[in-house]
Amino acid sequence: MTEAAASPLRAVLVGCGHITGLWFDALDTIDRIAVVGLVDLDPQRARDVAAARAPAAAAFDDLATALDALHPDLVFDCTVPEAHAAVSGLALSRGCHVVTEKPLAATPEAAVELVRTAGTAGGIHAVIQNRRHSEGMRRVGSALAGGAVGPLTDVHVDFFMAPHFTGFRTGMRHVLLLDMAVHTFDQARKLIGGDPVSAFCREWNPAGSWYAADAAALAMFEFDNGVMLTYRGSWCAEGPPDAWDGRWRLVGRNGTLFWDGVATVTGERVGTRNGFWADRQPVPQPPPMPAPDGHAAVLLDALDAIATGRPPETESADNLRSLAMVFAAIDASEQGRWVDVRPYYRP
Ligand SMILES: NC(=O)c1ccc[n+]([C@@H]2O[C@H](COP(=O)([O-])OP(=O)(O)OC[C@H]3O[C@@H](n4cnc5c(N)ncnc54)[C@H](O)[C@@H]3O)[C@@H](O)[C@H]2O)c1
Structure with a gap:
């Protein structure tokens, strides 16, 4: 295995609200991802989550600034549904793999636009349908x-x-x-x-x-x-x-x-x-x-999709059918x- 293949993927998590606890519980079981940045409109929330769950991560109040500073491989969109179009859309257009919380988007138009963006960007776009x-x-x-x-x-x-x-x-x-x-x-x-x-x-x-x-x-x-x-x-x-x-x-x-x-x-x-x-x-x-459940299962599937080039099980183009x-x-x-x-x- 090459050094690059052995290195964890660097991730920025956006939206430091209630759901982040479940994400870090899952991430704690996966050593192939390192969270290097946390973003929230309320920077205190990003700092609080960093202190509690990811001490090495830098805190930001804006995704664009975090992308410029950190150039992550992966972005996790844990923002409220109305923000998914802008947050996931920006991350995809900057070449990042994106794993987003459900729902993929809050309107039919935003969902279709995101799927189009994902189709032309290089990264995967997977939706957390943990259930x-x-x-x-x-x-x-x-x-x-x-x-x-x-x-x-x-x-x-x-x-x-x-x-x-x-x-x-x-x-x-x-x-x-x-x-x-x-x-x-x-x-x-x-x-x-x-x-x-x-x-x-x-x-x-x-x-x-x-x-x-x-x-x-x-x-x-x-x-x-x-x-x-x-x-x-x-x-x-x-x-x-x-x-x-x-x-x-x-x-x-x-x-x-x-x-x-x-x-x-x-x-x-x-x-x-x-x-x-x-x-x-x-x-x-x-x-x-028994098997990995919930968020861990979706994240492991996303990692395998990134490694092999196959689509993730919950890729946005397919998830659009559920939404x-x-x-x-x-x-x-x-x-x-x-x-x-x-x-x-x-x-
Ligand atoms: N998969 C599941 O089982 C599950 C469970 C609960 C929530 N969720 C989903 O997770 C998402 C978040 O839910 P929550 O309960 O954590 O909400 P929350 O309100 O507790 O947290 C959302 C956070 O996102 C931040 N935010 C909003 N817009 C932003 C932006 N543009 N840039 C940066 N930060 C921004 C807010 O300031 C807030 O801190 C929702 O889409 C929700 O449906 C999924």
């Missing part, structure tokens, strides 16, 4: 691939919880769909194995909501392989919460799988058919499948009709 790397996702995927319930026909996800966030989410429009449901839609795309075709949705803000708008949604999607997806979610549903990965019912031709959104996957499939009802047999529990489901659902809710998802990812 497609949960152990439960691996177990459901393995049960489906093993034919536990036959080919999927429809998938139903519930996501009810009551987090009392402070910060950008309380004033954000489409907060549930854009900041959270994009995870579920991305997970559903991975499990369903097709592309979204059409969307129907109703967003609303439940009485007593502590969000400015759109904290709840009901949405339906049709995929090009005929699978239907329904989503029911709320970020202001007090009472027993679902898991952050949601609660899933996956119906196949021969049975149904349940995933609690953590690690438990159960199900039943048709045994002997004897008239009106079928005899049902339990689906064997998929085995434990398209969000934008189509938003427009479907506003227009009160089914909306074609495809123009949002094939502009």
Whole structure:
């Protein structure tokens, strides 16, 4: 191995808010990345994160200045959704690899523009869709691939919880769909194995909501392989919460799988058919499948993509299909009709 190949990639992390703790927990397990710079509009936040997690990193209040000073290989965009277009766009146009927090961008136009910029820049552009790397996702995927319930026909996800966030989410429009449901839609795309075709949705803000708008949604999607997806979610549903990965019912031709959104996957499939009802047999529990989860999994995938030249699993051009489901659902809710998802990812 050459000295250059052995050297860690030098990274600048932009946006030193709540999510940076998870990033550094993941980065602490990966020795091929060195964070050399931290940027936040509030320079004290950058200094605080440097002191707590990256003492060798320099603190800045502006990405352009950090790029000029440090010439990093990689930029991590951990800013608020509205800032991703400018921050990731600048880093890509300066030749850096970019790994960005979800959502890729806050508007359809900004998302398409970022994907175009990434397509002409030299670096990778990967989106942190950490929830497609949960152990439960691996177990459901393995049960489906093993034919536990036959080919999927429809998938139903519930996501009810009551987090009392402070910060950008309380004033954000489409907060549930854009900041959270994009995870579920991305997970559903991975499990369903097709592309979204059409969307129907109703967003609303439940009485007593502590969000400015759109904290709840009901949405339906049709995929090009005929699978239907329904989503029911709320970020202001007090009472027993679902898991952050949601609660899933996956119906196949021969049975149904349940995933609690953590690690438990159960199900039943048709045994002997004897008239009106079928005899049902339990689906064997998929085995434990420990592996790097979450942010670490996305970062390791990005590193491998950089090393080998293959696209990252969550590259922005592909991730646009997950975000398209969000934008189509938003427009479907506003227009009160089914909306074609495809123009949002094939502009
Ligand atoms: N993948 C996940 O599981 C997950 C979980 C939580 C948050 N997130 C995402 O992470 C991102 C940040 O969320 P958060 O909760 O940390 O928000 P936050 O408000 O706590 O932190 C965002 C930080 O970005 C800074 N910032 C904003 N614009 C900037 C700019 N142009 N240049 C430099 N700094 C800028 C702000 O000053 C703030 O310190 C969001 O996109 C959010 O959706 C992802």
